[in-house]
Structure formats: C-alpha cells, structure tokens
Amino acid sequence: MNPYQGLSLPELMELLHGISMPPSVSMFPQTVGWVILLFWVFVLALLAGWHYYGKYKSNAYRREAHRRLKQITNASYDDSSNGLDKGYAIAVLLKQTALAAYPRYQVASLYGARWADFLRYSSNNDPQVCAVADRLSIAAYRKETITVDGLGKNRSGHSDIDHDLVGAAAQWIKVHQSNDTKVLNLD
Numbered sequence: 001m002n003p004y005q006g007l008s009l010p011e012l013m014e015l016l017h018g019i020s021m022p023p024s025v026s027m028f029p030q031t032v033g034w035v036i037l038l039f040w041v042f043v044l045a046l047l048a049g050w051h052y053y054g055k056y057k058s059n060a061y062r063r064e065a066h067r068r069l070k071q072i073t074n075a076s077y078d079d080s081s082n083g084l085d086k087g088y089a090i091a092v093l094l095k096q097t098a099l100a101a102y103p104r105y106q107v108a109s110l111y112g113a114r115w116a117d118f119l120r121y122s123s124n125n126d127p128q129v130c131a132v133a134d135r136l137s138i139a140a141y142r143k144e145t146i147t148v149d150g151l152g153k154n155r156s157g158h159s160d161i162d163h164d165l166v167g168a169a170a171q172w173i174k175v176h177q178s179n180d181t182k183v184l185n186l187d
Helices: 009-015 030-056 060-074 087-103 114-120 127-138 160-175
Strands: 146-147 153-155
Touching: 030 127, 030 160, 060 160, 087 114, 087 127, 087 160, 114 127, 127 160
Parallel strands: none
Antiparallel strands: none
C-alpha cells in the first residue's frame, strides 16, 4: 500500500522537502598563481597610469601653446596702431614654447637662419614646418606684407600667409621632440 495514496495535492506539497541551495561560489581565486597574476596586472596598470599621467603633465606646455595659438588666430593682431601682427605673435609663441621644451642656453640665443634650422631639426624635418621655417624665423622682426592687385600697395591682412604660419606653428608644437628625447646639435 502506498503511503501517499488518498492525499490531496496541498497535503502532498506539505510533505516536500525544501530546496537545498549549493554553497555560493567564491569570486576570489582558489590558487596562489591567480593571486600573483592579479597582483602583477594591478602593479602594471598602476605603472602605466603613472607613466601616462607624467606624459600628460610634461605636455602641459604644448596644450597651453595650442590654446594661445587659437587665441592668436581668433584675435585681431593686424592692428597697425600697435605694430603687432599674427606673424610676430606666432614667432614669440614658438620661442616661448621652445624655451619650455629645451634648456635656455640651447634656444635663447637662436635667431635668423639658426632659429629656422632649429625649427626644422626639432620637428624631424616635417614638410609643413620646413616650408615656412625661414618666414617663421624672421616674423618676429618684421611684418609680413602682401601686394594687393599688383599696384604696389601693401597691407598686412588675413591671407594664406597667416594660414601657412598658423598651420606650421601648430604642426611644430605638435611634433617637435622635447629635450628629453632629442639632443640638439645644430653646429
């Protein structure tokens, strides 16, 4: 005779045992090898973060130079009353940027052809920089002028000259090798 015969469904449900749950699975590695591996991955991640943070901080002068170059291109520097033009402002910005990247004794005395050589050399002869390096080297000393309509009238204005200088300056700021990666030997 069956002991469950004649029992209703609710009575049979009461006779069931509760569900036994398996023990929870630990998320902690079970062997020492995984602990050591995770430790080294964590250490390498910290070192990589420290390295990239150092690079970020060491390139702060580049970000500031780009910001100031944008201000120069957006501002009206071609005011003949104060004698300033974009070429002059860009030349001054490049010299300040070079002084931030290289020791003063290597950069401060450079002008003219030696400054143009420095711009070419420190940018690894980037074509955009090389094309206007000579003009960038003299921009601090005179305004760039262009002839209008061939009539001999000169004006300083927003032209392709400004775009060339701004483009080359932005490229030099971006690609020049800082002092810790490149030794200057311009002689």
